[in-house]
Amino acid sequence: MNFRMTVSALALSLAAGAAFAQSGEPIKVGVLHSLSGTMAISETTLKDVMLMLVEEQNKKGGVLGRPLEAVVVDPASDWPLFAEKARELIQVSGVDVVFGCWTSVSRKSVLPVFEELNSILFYPVQYEGEESQRNVFYTGAAPNQQAIPAVDYLRDVESVERWVLAGTDYVYPRTTNKILEAYLQSLGVAPEDIMINYTPFGHSDWQTIVSDIKAFGSAGKKTAVVSTINGDANVPFYKELANQGISAEDIPVVAFSVGEEELAGLDTGPLVGHLAAWNYFMSVDTPENDEFIEAWQAFIGSEERVTNDPMEAHYIGFNMWVKAVEAAGTTDTDAVIDAMVGVAVPNLSGGFSAMMPNHHITKPVLVGEIQADGQFETVWETSGLVPGDAWSDYLPESAKIMSDWQAPMSCGNFNVETGQCGGLNQ
Structure with missing residues (x-):
């Protein structure tokens, strides 16, 4: 085989490899939001925005050269069912990440599942704090x-x-x-x-x-x-x-x-x-918000549909996840968790929101x-x-607690008085 033929064969091989990568096994993204029951009024839109974000990312070439596939389940505003559906997403559907929950009781329900199965949850809604779990990234507001x-x-x-x-x-x-x-x-x-x-x-x-x-x-x-x-x-x-x-x-x-x-x-x-x-x-x-609204209303097919804060939290969290996966070069849970801290992406109010070592982000308050x-x-x-503060300064039992998931601390509830990790929710 002469040099020209060798180069041509190599080019064809590379092209075939690129095509295979673009059409390889999809990266599955779990969507865990109530589509029925008392919380459907709030959560259905979050399912829709996740479908939009997945579709837009696929237009950009997916992640790591692979397409994304959204897997949607309906926990139906039934808090124990959230845990069952989370387990189904991870063990049966094989998702690499989950975006979901609204109420804190639903989040509390799924925490043991994500810890046991070592998967990742992005939680997009304001919550009460008093928690920092290694497998969860809190993109909603702390108190x-x-x-x-x-x-x-x-x-x-x-x-x-x-x-x-x-x-x-x-x-x-x-x-x-x-x-x-x-x-x-x-x-x-x-x-x-x-x-x-x-x-x-x-x-x-x-x-x-x-x-x-x-x-x-x-x-x-x-x-x-x-x-x-x-x-x-x-x-x-x-x-x-x-x-x-x-x-x-x-x-x-x-x-x-x-x-x-x-x-x-x-x-x-x-x-x-x-x-x-x-x-x-x-x-x-802001220009970022104008672009987001335009994309959302085009995706949903209505200029009457509105946007809201938890949708922006999913926008931020999803883009952080994409950036962390690409930095890690893999969807492996441990590698992505390590890559998440320090990731900064544009928010829609102007400026950048960053993921902190306590798995909470920086946000403006309006x-x-x-x-x-x-x-x-x-x-x-x-x-x-x-x-975002994971632990409130105004409760005596948590004022002495700090969270930092980076080595060497790698702890969600480090007691600064005792120098020990543990004793409250991690």
Whole structure:
């Protein structure tokens, strides 16, 4: 064989290899979001955005020269079923990564599965903190990236003195309100100026509770509701506020789980002026956000469909995962986990969000006022990005805990007083 023929054969071989790589075994991406039940109002959109992100990445050539394949399951707002579906994704479908969960109770349900099977979960929703698990990357807000700044805004800008902490009865609202109660008392707020209330998922009869809130707010001190109410219970809650004549001027509500998607199903008239604290709003004016909205509405086939904060968290988390896999040169769990720390990708509010050693990311914090069109007008924001704290400084048992998954510490709950790892959730 002469030199020219050898070169030609080599070129053909390389071309065939490249073609094989592009059409090789797909990398499977698990999508674990409720498509039915009380949380479908919030989670269905997250399934859709994951399908969009996978499709867009495939147009770019996939990852490591291989196509991505989304594997979707429906845990149906059934918390134990989340664990079963996570196991199915990892063991039966063979996914390399999972993006999913909304409520903290669903996340808590799947943690043992991801630890046992050594797989990776990207969790995109604000949560209560008090956790740092090696197999989980938390791209939603920790309390210091949402709840604490929201209280600061209400106190400093709205001059609020009395506080209603209203939540759905599960771990996220209870732990967040425990942190907020301790934080408020550290600021000198008297216990009698804090009212705490919990209701079940899907709660619909708000008349008595709203009456209690109205009475609590009639003591001559500016009162606000800090809402960790989740899912479709928000619809009758805001309706009852309006029925009893409670406006945003009287008793403002700042919500942590009401975004553009939830507002799309409501008569927003009575909600105008109420607030939400997030790390992203659809109304953010940046080129990155304009491009994301355009891609989303084209994918979903409607210019009426909105974007929201957990969607941006999936956008950030997915792009971080792609970058880490490419840096590691493999989808192997241990290699990807090691490669994730320090990865920085653009967020949609401007600038870059980075993955920290505690598996939380840096995020801006925004407070938005609900507008008649169901969008938010940003009325306050942090001056820069806020690093997520896995463990709250306001709870004595966790103030002494730190998380760092890099060697040599490699611990999610290192006690700085004892110098030991362990004793709380890892």
